[in-house]
Amino acid sequence: MxxxxxxxxxxxxxxxxxxxxxxxxxxxxxxxxxxxxxxxxxxxxxxxxxxxxxxxxxxxxxxxxxxxxxxxTALDVTEDWDAVLQRAGIISVIEARIAIEAEAAAYAAERRSPQALRAIRKALSDRQEHRGSTEEYVDADMRFHRSIVAAAENPVLLELFDSFVPRLRQAMIDMLRLGRSLSEDEDHDAHADLTEAIASRDAEVAHRLSRTHLESLKAALQ
Missing domain, CATH: 1.10.10.10 (Winged helix-like DNA-binding domain superfamily/Winged helix DNA-binding domain)
Structure with a gap:
C-alpha cells in the first residue's frame, strides 16, 4: 500500500x-x-x-x-555547502584551492609566528614520511597546507579550508590514483620552496609559488 x-x-x-x-x-x-x-x-x-x-x-x-x-534578504535558498562540494569535480576543487591557499600563503609570509613556522616545517617533514600510502600521504599533505592557512591568522580562511577538507581530500586521492601528479622530487621541492618563502616573509613569492604549484596540478588533469 x-x-x-x-x-x-x-x-x-x-x-x-x-x-x-x-x-x-x-x-x-x-x-x-x-x-x-x-x-x-x-x-x-x-x-x-x-x-x-x-x-x-x-x-x-x-x-x-x-x-x-x-x-x-535572499532571492533563493542557498544550497548546502557540503552538497556543493560533493558535486564539485576535481578541477573545480583545485580552482577553489587556488583562491583560498594562494592568498593564505601570502598572509602567512607576512604574519607567521615562530611557532607557526615550526608547525609548517614539521608538516613538511611529515609529508615526506608518508609516501607509501596514498591516503596517509594525502592526509599529511592536508596537514601541511592547513598549517600554512593557520599561519595566515585569518579565522575565516581557516574555517573555509576546514569545511573544504573532506571533498578536497577525496579529490586529491582520486587524482593520485589516476596517476595525475608531479614527480616526487618536483612535488617536494615546490612545497619546500613555499616553506622557505614563508620563512623569509616574502609574501609575493609565497603567493606565486602556491598558485603555480596548484595550477600545475590543474594542468596535469586537463
Missing part, C-alpha cells in the same frame, strides 16, 4: 512564498505584506504564515525586523 504523506500547511505556505519571491514579486530588500494580508492570500491562518516566515528566515531568505516587518 502506498502511503500519501501530508505536507504540513506551513511547509506549503513557505513553498508558495518562495515561489513568489523567485518570480520577482518581492525583490531583494522588499518588505512583505503583513500577516493579515498574506493569510487570506495563502488560504491559511496567521499562525501558519508566521511559521512559514520562520522557516524561510531560518534559510536566510527572509528577516524579521522588530517593529519594521519582514524583509527579503
Amino acid at each position: 502506498v502511503r500519501i504523506k501530508r505536507t504540513p500547511l506551513a511547509d506549503q505556505a513557505a513553498d508558495v512564498l518562495m515561489e513568489r519571491i523567485r518570480a520577482g514579486e518581492w525583490p531583494l530588500g522588499a518588505r512583505l505584506p503583513g500577516e493579515t494580508t498574506l493569510a487570506p492570500q495563502l488560504g491559511v491562518g496567521r499562525s501558519t504564515v508566521r511559521e512559514a516566515i520562520r522557516q524561510l528566515a531560518g534559510k536566510g531568505v527572509l528577516e524579521t525586523r522588530q517593529g519594521a516587518g519582514v524583509f527579503v
Whole structure:
C-alpha cells in the first residue's frame, strides 16, 4: 500500500512564498505584506504564515525586523555547502584551492609566528614520511597546507579550508590514483620552496609559488 504523506500547511505556505519571491514579486530588500494580508492570500491562518516566515528566515531568505516587518534578504535558498562540494569535480576543487591557499600563503609570509613556522616545517617533514600510502600521504599533505592557512591568522580562511577538507581530500586521492601528479622530487621541492618563502616573509613569492604549484596540478588533469 502506498502511503500519501501530508505536507504540513506551513511547509506549503513557505513553498508558495518562495515561489513568489523567485518570480520577482518581492525583490531583494522588499518588505512583505503583513500577516493579515498574506493569510487570506495563502488560504491559511496567521499562525501558519508566521511559521512559514520562520522557516524561510531560518534559510536566510527572509528577516524579521522588530517593529519594521519582514524583509527579503535572499532571492533563493542557498544550497548546502557540503552538497556543493560533493558535486564539485576535481578541477573545480583545485580552482577553489587556488583562491583560498594562494592568498593564505601570502598572509602567512607576512604574519607567521615562530611557532607557526615550526608547525609548517614539521608538516613538511611529515609529508615526506608518508609516501607509501596514498591516503596517509594525502592526509599529511592536508596537514601541511592547513598549517600554512593557520599561519595566515585569518579565522575565516581557516574555517573555509576546514569545511573544504573532506571533498578536497577525496579529490586529491582520486587524482593520485589516476596517476595525475608531479614527480616526487618536483612535488617536494615546490612545497619546500613555499616553506622557505614563508620563512623569509616574502609574501609575493609565497603567493606565486602556491598558485603555480596548484595550477600545475590543474594542468596535469586537463
